[in-house]
Amino acid sequence: MSTDPTPIEAPADDNGFMRPPMDFQTRRMRWNSMRRHAVNHLVTGLALLSTLLVIAPLVAILAYLIYKGASSLNMAFFTQIPAPVGEPGGGMANAILGSGIILALASSMGIPVGIAAGVYLAEYGRGRMLAMAVRFTADVLNGVPSIVMGIAIYSLIVMRQMHFSAFSGGVALAIMMVPTITRTTEEMLATVPHAVREAALGLGVPKWRTVVSVSLRTASPGIITGCMLAFARVAGETAPLLFTAFGNQFWSYKLNEPIAALPLQIYIYAISPYDEWHRLAWAGSLVLILMIMMSVTLVRIYAGRGALKGAS
């Protein structure tokens, strides 16, 4: 068969299916088909390329961070407080402790409120206008820039108490944790089958008991994921701490006094002219990222699913 139309080779398409041979393809149709497949490959290539482009900065940042940070980490970093300006040595021990205190404070306030609000949305507020409004407000709160949160807490707490404090920093971060936890809790509770609840209620278990022991327990892996993600999100926050926790170059444990925090200290050191401080900033960043990544990874192992809802 040497005349046109020529049956073309049946190409295997990307799914591995063989296309039936066609006897009636014109030149135009063949060209069209080639064009379509070329576009297909082009777009596939572009998608692959963009994925590589996205992963590249991540790898670059992590590699540089590990390279710079690991060479600067030593025992002093974890045991000592900052040395006076321009003098070598010193560490960020007080900042690590400070971050721990602020985050513990934030978690102890943010997690219960967040879960409770989520329980309300999922178990009590279904279909009510109020629930819709709360859900929407939670989403709004999630989008509030952290720096605005800093101003608000400064005005509401610091100005009133007349001093900067670990407490005010904890409150700012707690508020930032709430919406993520609320929405995750709600979504997770929604996945609990109704049959399970009905079984408990049918046994005469009161509703509050059903919620706590049945619904929440069933949904707990997802809720814990949400809490850890909220934690990871606020652990690296700097902006709201600028006007609340304020920083401290000494050890500080008290909730009503200014306290050091790792991200705050990194910021101060990063913009400074001192090489020694730059070194500490890299080391601090590495420690902070390892902390956050560990919590995120734990979440993934624990929950075993793909969505990191840091953004939603």
Place this chain on the structure above:
Amino acid sequence: MAAVGASAQNITAAGATFPYPIYNKWFTEYNQLHPNIKINYQSIGSGGGIKQVSEGTVDFGASDGPMNDQQLAEAKVKVMHIPTVLGADVPVYNIPGVSKDLNFTGDEIADIYLGKITKWNDARLAKDNPGANLPDRAILPVYRSDGSGTTYIFTDYLSKVSPEWASRVGKGTSVKWPAGIGAKGNEGVAGMVRQAPYSFGYVELIYALQNKMAYGTVQNAAGKYLQGSPAGVTAAAAAAAKTMPADYRVSITNAPGAASYPISSFTWLLIPTHFNDPAKAAAVKGFLTWMLDRGESEATSMGYAPLPAQVQTMVRHTIATIK
């Protein structure tokens, strides 16, 4: 309060970055001598020092630009100025290939920030610096983005030497800069100038010394080109020391005298006249006395000038009035 020790005092202070290196050293040393007294000093800028002490959110503040009458009247907390040391603003620059100390006149510095001198090989700069191989590159002026006493001293000086600066920009802890980019704190400006080639900035002398940055000379009122140094600052303060007003608010920029460095200033702690907690007042007084007895002697090695003797005597009397 859950006290660590019966007399444990945690004092919060904030303000100027200009004297931060020496304050940080003082507070650390004082803490070693008196482990129960921790003075946490955050270098957020002089503007911040003035604001936070006025609001009462810190126990005391620090500034190198004295508070003006309006600020003193508006402050919720009555404060007084206690001079601690003197320092100098120096022009720093980062020009790859130029290691010579450059000469600047006040007018030239003003014009760099006014955007009128934009290249390093500008005819006026070249005339002041014969032999320096100034490149044909744009100048990146770096200024303070936060409220700053260093800026106050600098703009106070520029307002005295450049009429155009005085009318277009003026002096203050924050001003509207016609050209350049902003960086936070003396640390930030020094960091930016170190990072960015062909940049120009102003920092307290100690930041240039500690970071081994090139800094130029500035022409003083007598026409001499001087590099910032404790000696030049002391000379500039000599005249002011004799006529020191009771509230210590005095400007010594562009001071007369052949040995006077022109961009010099006192730097002040802003101490409330009355503390609610007598133990805190005692701790602050204790520190201030120690500062005059011991701390002042460390000033020169840190690039600052100690207070003139007659001012020290005045300050001792003032400290006694703190309640």
Place this chain on the structure above:
Amino acid sequence: MPQTSSSSQMDSAVVSQDAPPVHAPAIASFVPDAGPTAQDGPPSPVRQYLSTRGNGGLADKTFAAAMLVCALSIFVIVLFILTVLILRSKLSLAQFGFHFFSGSDWDPVSGSFGALPFIFGTLATSLLALALAVPLALGVAVFLTELCPAKLRAPISFLTELLAAIPSVVYGLWAVFVLVPIMRDQLGPLLYQYLGWTGFFEGYNFGVGLLTASIILAIMILPIISSIARDIMLAVPVSQREAVLALGATRWEMIRTGVLRNARIGIVGAVILGLGRALGETMAVTMVIGNHPGISKSLFAPGYTLASVIANEFTEATGDLYLSALIEIGLALFLVTIVVNAIARALVWAVTRGAPARVH
């Protein structure tokens, strides 16, 4: 409710699980009349057990009320923030009115404040960041949902999501020491040489400025857009894909007509969420944008954003008017992000019907 706890003993059983058993009817509150009348005869062991575990309408009511209070607290927090921002920016609102947003003067010495340069800086960096990030993010989302071998899917989504977990200040640190020199010495001159004629890459390039800030912002919002876009594309029913493929479409045609067309509203929502994040981003931008209030066509020029002016000047704003002006900037930022987020949420909801798709 069929019954309420009649004794205070009952309440304590509710509060403390260790309280002694109480002989009281335990009827699930949701079935008003279905419970047996418990007063007949001694309670069964099951009932006794249940009684000790707490019951009663009061407990239910208290619990429901507690949940409601927590839910309302979210409401109250947002209201509080809004109120305090409005109250504390009153001075500036009264003094400048609407001119605050059209004035370009930011002069603390003379007390004249206008926010236009900051609005410009915020919009310019955010939109440019979107322009850079959106194509890449969609590419990643398409790759992950439609093209990627199943084995690679989880590790790649994990990697892109790690980008979201890096703190802003660490991005800033990296930008200051790595990105800025690259912009100054390599990428900047290249852009000037080839695209200088557009006027967007003119003037002196110092490495810090609008373009550098936009690039770091783009890197930061990428994972947000791509992960939401991916969720939305996964929510498109498989039958859609099969239908298009069955008509003989290539894979790209299937993605274009079957997936992207169906998911387009949600994808726009994802993009707007990314915009919301970019508008409020503070630390990394502050560290590389140059902090100079000005409006310039050149992307090499330094700029200033709403968020970074607050970060730089808030603790040190002396004078009530200055402070009030800064808080008004915070208020503007708050309102803008609310509007942007509301639009985005509405769009994402429209597609996923309120129940976001879950991966796997």
